[in-house]
Amino acid sequence: MLFFRKSLLSVVLLTVGAVCAFADSDNETEETGKSKNSKGYLTGSFETNTILYHEDKKTSATVPDSHFGSNNYLKVDYYNNRFSIGLQMEAYEPVLVGYPTELQKVALTNYYVSWTDDRFSVTAGTFYEQFGSGLLFRSWEDRSLGLNNAVMGARVTYAFRDILSVKALWGLPRFGMSFSDTQVRGADLSLSLSNAIGMKAVSLALEGSVLNRYQALGTDQSLDGCKSGTTGYSARLNLEASGFFFKGEYVDAGQKYFYNFDYAGEGQMYFKKRGNAQLIETGYNGYGLGVSLSLRRLEWMSSKILNESTSTANMINYVPALCTQYTYALTTLHPYSARTGDLNSGFVNSGEMGGQIDIYYKINKKAKIHANASAYETIAKEGTFRPGKLLFSDTSIDWEMKWNKKFKSILLVSLQAYNPSYGADNVLWQQHIVVADLLYKWTKKISTRLELQYLNTFKNPVKAGDYYLSGDGKGDWMAAYLEVNFAPAWSIYVSDMFNHGGTKVNYYNGGVAYTKSRTRVALNYGRYKAGYICSGGVCRQIPAYTGLNLTVTTSF
Amino acid sequence: MKAILRLSVTVCAFLLTISTYAQLPSVKVENQKGEVISTSTLLRDGKPMIISFWSCSCKNCIMELDAINENLEDWLEEADFKVVAVSTDDARQLSRARAKAQGQGWDDFVQIYDKNQDLYRGMNVVTTPQAFVLDGKGKIVYSHTGYTPGSEIELFEAIKKINK
Numbered sequence: 001m002l003f004f005r006k007s008l009l010s011v012v013l014l015t016v017g018a019v020c021a022f023a024d025s026d027n028e029t030e031e032t033g034k035s036k037n038s039k040g041y042l043t044g045s046f047e048t049n050t051i052l053y054h055e056d057k058k059t060s061a062t063v064p065d066s067h068f069g070s071n072n073y074l075k076v077d078y079y080n081n082r083f084s085i086g087l088q089m090e091a092y093e094p095v096l097v098g099y100p101t102e103l104q105k106v107a108l109t110n111y112y113v114s115w116t117d118d119r120f121s122v123t124a125g126t127f128y129e130q131f132g133s134g135l136l137f138r139s140w141e142d143r144s145l146g147l148n149n150a151v152m153g154a155r156v157t158y159a160f161r162d163i164l165s166v167k168a169l170w171g172l173p174r175f176g177m178s179f180s181d182t183q184v185r186g187a188d189l190s191l192s193l194s195n196a197i198g199m200k201a202v203s204l205a206l207e208g209s210v211l212n213r214y215q216a217l218g219t220d221q222s223l224d225g226c227k228s229g230t231t232g233y234s235a236r237l238n239l240e241a242s243g244f245f246f247k248g249e250y251v252d253a254g255q256k257y258f259y260n261f262d263y264a265g266e267g268q269m270y271f272k273k274r275g276n277a278q279l280i281e282t283g284y285n286g287y288g289l290g291v292s293l294s295l296r297r298l299e300w301m302s303s304k305i306l307n308e309s310t311s312t313a314n315m316i317n318y319v320p321a322l323c324t325q326y327t328y329a330l331t332t333l334h335p336y337s338a339r340t341g342d343l344n345s346g347f348v349n350s351g352e353m354g355g356q357i358d359i360y361y362k363i364n365k366k367a368k369i370h371a372n373a374s375a376y377e378t379i380a381k382e383g384t385f386r387p388g389k390l391l392f393s394d395t396s397i398d399w400e401m402k403w404n405k406k407f408k409s410i411l412l413v414s415l416q417a418y419n420p421s422y423g424a425d426n427v428l429w430q431q432h433i434v435v436a437d438l439l440y441k442w443t444k445k446i447s448t449r450l451e452l453q454y455l456n457t458f459k460n461p462v463k464a465g466d467y468y469l470s471g472d473g474k475g476d477w478m479a480a481y482l483e484v485n486f487a488p489a490w491s492i493y494v495s496d497m498f499n500h501g502g503t504k505v506n507y508y509n510g511g512v513a514y515t516k517s518r519t520r521v522a523l524n525y526g527r528y529k530a531g532y533i534c535s536g537g538v539c540r541q542i543p544a545y546t547g548l549n550l551t552v553t554t555s556f
Numbered sequence: 557m558k559a560i561l562r563l564s565v566t567v568c569a570f571l572l573t574i575s576t577y578a579q580l581p582s583v584k585v586e587n588q589k590g591e592v593i594s595t596s597t598l599l600r601d602g603k604p605m606i607i608s609f610w611s612c613s614c615k616n617c618i619m620e621l622d623a624i625n626e627n628l629e630d631w632l633e634e635a636d637f638k639v640v641a642v643s644t645d646d647a648r649q650l651s652r653a654r655a656k657a658q659g660q661g662w663d664d665f666v667q668i669y670d671k672n673q674d675l676y677r678g679m680n681v682v683t684t685p686q687a688f689v690l691d692g693k694g695k696i697v698y699s700h701t702g703y704t705p706g707s708e709i710e711l712f713e714a715i716k717k718i719n720k
Contacts, residue, residue: 043578045680075680079581116582118594130672133647140646140673165592192591203589240589245651281651290655320648325613358652360659368659445706487706515702520683537648553682553701556578 040080045555047073047143051096056546058505059527062097063545069096071103073143075110087111088126090148090177098533098542099146100313102176109177110150121157126150129169131188131209134318135251135277135301136234139173144535147313149305152179165190173305173316180305184316186211207236213254213316215307221257224270230254232275232303243286251277253317256300257307261345271343273300273350277319288362294322297353297385302340312540320537322356323374323394326414328435329497330455330479334418335534336392339378347424350382352391368400378423389423390467392416410437417469430469432456445488451481457501475501489515497529511549519554580607580694581678585642586669588654595675598666602692604637604718605666606711609676609686612649612656617685620703621662624711628664631712635719641665644676644684689714 050070053063070093077086088110095103112125128150130138141148153171158164167188172179188209194202214229222228232254239246253275263269276299283292303317321336339352354376361369373395380388396414403409412435417428433455441447455477461470481495490512497507509526530544582596598605606624610617621641628639641662645653650671657667670676679688682701689698689711698714700707 041578043680045682047682075677077678077680079579084581118596128672128674128677130647138647159592162591162593190592195591203591205590238590245590245654247651283651283655285654285658288658288661290658292651292655294651318647320646322648325649327613327615358655360655362659362661365661368661370656370659439705441705443706444709445704447705485704485706487704488700488710491702491704513702515700515704518686518699518701520701536646555680555682555701 040078040083042076042078043556044074044076045553046075047553048551049096049143050550051545051547053097053545053547056527056544059507059529059544059546061527061546062543064094064097066094069094071096071099071143071146082115082117083113084116085113095146097545098540100176100311100540102309102311102313103146104177107177109148109174110152119159121155123155124153126152126174127155127169127171129155129167130318131167131186131211132207132234132236132249132251133279135249135279136209136232136253136317137184137186137211137303138318139316140318142535142538144533145312145538145540147315147538149173149175149313149316151184162195163192175305175309175311175314180215182213182215182305182316184211184213201241203238203240205238207234207238209234209236211254213303217307220269224257224268226257226270226272227255230256244284245282247279247281249277249279251275251279251301253277253301253303256302256341258300258341258343261343273341273343275300275303277301290358290360292358293355294357295355296322297379298338298340298351299379299382300341300350301338312538318536318538321376321392321534321539322354322537323376323392324356324358324372324396324414325534325537328412328433328437328451328453328479329481329495330453330477331412331414331416331433331435332534333455333477333531334416334429334431335532335539336376336394336418337532337534337539338537339376339391339422342422348382349378349388349423351379352376353379353385353387354391366402369397370400371397389419389426390417390428391419391423406441408439411435412437427468427470430458445486447485447487449481449483449485451479451495453477453479453481455479474499474503477501491515495526518556520552522549522551524549524551578679578696580690580696581675583674583678585675586671588667588669590669593668595668598640598668599692599694601638604635604689604691604715605640606637606715607640607642607679607688607690609642609644609670609681609684611644611684612653614684616703618656618660619705620685620687620708621665622660623703623705623708625660625662625664627708627712631715635712635715637715637719639665641667642675643667643669643671644673644681645669646671646673687711689718691718 053067072091075088090109091106092103110126114123128139139149139151151171151173155169157167170185190207192205194204212231217228234251236249256273256275257270278297280295301319304314305316319338321338326332341351342349356374359371375393376391378388380386394416398412400410414433417430435453438450458469461468477499479497483493485491492512494510507527507529511524513522525548527546532539584592587593643653685703686701688696
């Protein structure tokens with residue numbers, strides 16, 4: 001395998017020479033009819049996120065030995081007509097606290113060479129890909145989560161007009177700074193029936209995927225009848241007609257193995273479970289109205305790169321929480337993560353089922369309104385569609401109003417309930433949050449934005465049906481954020497989150513950002529609360545820390 | 557590792573010497589109906605364009621697109637161009653992004669959905685908001701990261717320069 005990786009790297013680097021050789025001779029015209037530039041071009045980006053940590057007794061802040069952490073990314077791509085070639089280097093000196101610890105030191109982590117035209121594409125090296133909604137397979141990068149599970153191998157795609165599209169891939173998913181020994185191979189097909197018969201008013205497509213994952217197993221697992229290779233499938237239907245849409249997806253994610261925590265020398269050491277998921281998305285978009293309803297049921301849907309690792313970046317499929325992802329600090333204190341199956345001693349829950357609805361409406365040129373409701377429950381009996389205990393619910397409404405050319409406001413109310421035991425018992429934490437977000441433009445280029453937030457918890461347990469509602473023991477919070485902008489270059493802010501109903505700790509923060517063209521430099525100082533960082537419905541846990549944070553992003 | 561570093565730097569330096577301006581890469585994205593299209597089709601009408609990346613959880617991106625939308629009628633009287641709103645929302649937020657675009661009243665924008673982030677990576681966007689101004693041939697003539705109220709004017713200034 002090592003030989004293969006080294007060879008692939010050589011191929012990628014040597015191809016640079018070949019691409020350059022083409023550079024002067026290739027002078028093609030594309031379907032656009034425009035003459036393309038005969039020279040290639042280089043584009044790239046750099047990002048650093050560096051923190052100086054210090055002790056803070058008030059918050060029990062985590063301080064690494066070095067008092068320092070730095071995550072750095074350099075990405076460079078070269079395009080020449082149909083060819084492209086690129087690489088990414090990452091350096092963790094050392095990795096920031098709360099990120100997956102397998103991210104260490106410097107490495108050339110991603111590299112690829114690719115050839116693409118309107119019908120075919122061939123990629124050798126690392127690539128990102130997903131099948132359908134990603135429930136069966138997704139490889140992607142999310143730097144805020146410390147996740148990059150790019151697959152290193154080969155991918156071929158083919159499209160026949162706008163009717164048929166096929167993808168096939170094979171490779172080793174990246175884990176940490178190198179590529180794992182786990183192999184994935186898969187194929188995906190999409191057939192547009194409406195385009196095949198030339199139907200314009202309706203868009204109808206049938207899609208399907210297959211994915212095989214192989215990881216050599218240990219002796220215990222093999223003796224227990226577990227298999228190294230497992231194959232999953234997905235079938236999908238997409239329909240769109242005059243603004244109405246319907247998407248359905250069924251996923252069989254293949255066999256999964258879970259360690260039996262009650263094992264004491266007899267019986268099964270590993271349980272076998274079949275991952276499966278059902279997803280329906282439907283709605284309507286038109287006349288200033290957007291409605292979207294999602295319903296989803298999951299069972300044993302966690303697909304890992306490595307069976308044995310518990311890292312948050314250890315995944316080759318995408319099972320996000322389907323609920324609103326807020327941007328206001330107090331609305332994200334207890335974010336929800338999708339439950340993909342719990343099999344612990346004394347508590348078994350095969351997954352979750354639930355849904356959400358979003359309604360966006362533009363009332364007139366000045367006013368817009370949005371409402372969301374979501375609720376997820378455990379599965380009462382494995383293999384059924386019977387809901388069990390409430391895991392999470394959120395009902396929110398936000399109203400945006402442009403009062404005049406200078407003043408704009410957003411008001412948000414969110415009512416959240418959260419089960420901290422993930423359904424093991426009936427205790428729910430309940431919180432109501434109110435946010436006012438006010439933007440005032442003093443001149444064409446100078447503006448201020450003020451956020452005022454309040455979070456109310458229920459301190460005394462109240463019996464409501466089968467559920468006991470209570471606060472999380474940390475009581476009520478309030479928060480304020482003030483930003484002053486001098487467009488287009490400067491922005492400064494101060495903020496504070498105060499747990500006045502509980503610990504009485506102030507989580508203060510302040511910073512300045514400077515932007516010029518495609519470069520942004522931001523310097524912040526402050527206290528950060530222990531909790532979760534979520535991106536795209538996937539969360540990672542972070543400890544409390546206090547420090548000075550420098551972020552630089554630039555691209556060319 | 558040092559050898560790889562040195563080689564990478566050499567390769568980059570070499571490529572820079574034979575490079576020209578950056579352009580719109582040709583990748584597959586989804587249109588408003590959910591059909592897969594190539595970004596090269598955006599160049600067919602030969603019009604200059606503003607490309608602005610956004611997502612449901614990027615507040616400043618939405619502010620920037622709203623600001624462009626509010627000015628669009630006036631701007632189009634002075635220059636001929638189009639606005640392409642690129643949603644980077646993944647499969648989780650895709651349906652919501654379409655609903656949101658409708659609720660924001662972005663009917664005059666060309667809306668494309670980059671759910672696998674191929675265009676995002678292809679244009680080397682690191683953080684959103686990120687906006688580009690391209691001439692009618694797809695050449696990037698201006699770009700900026702971040703959004704502060706008022707900085708949308710710079711995008712229009714860049715469009716006007718192309719039309720001159």
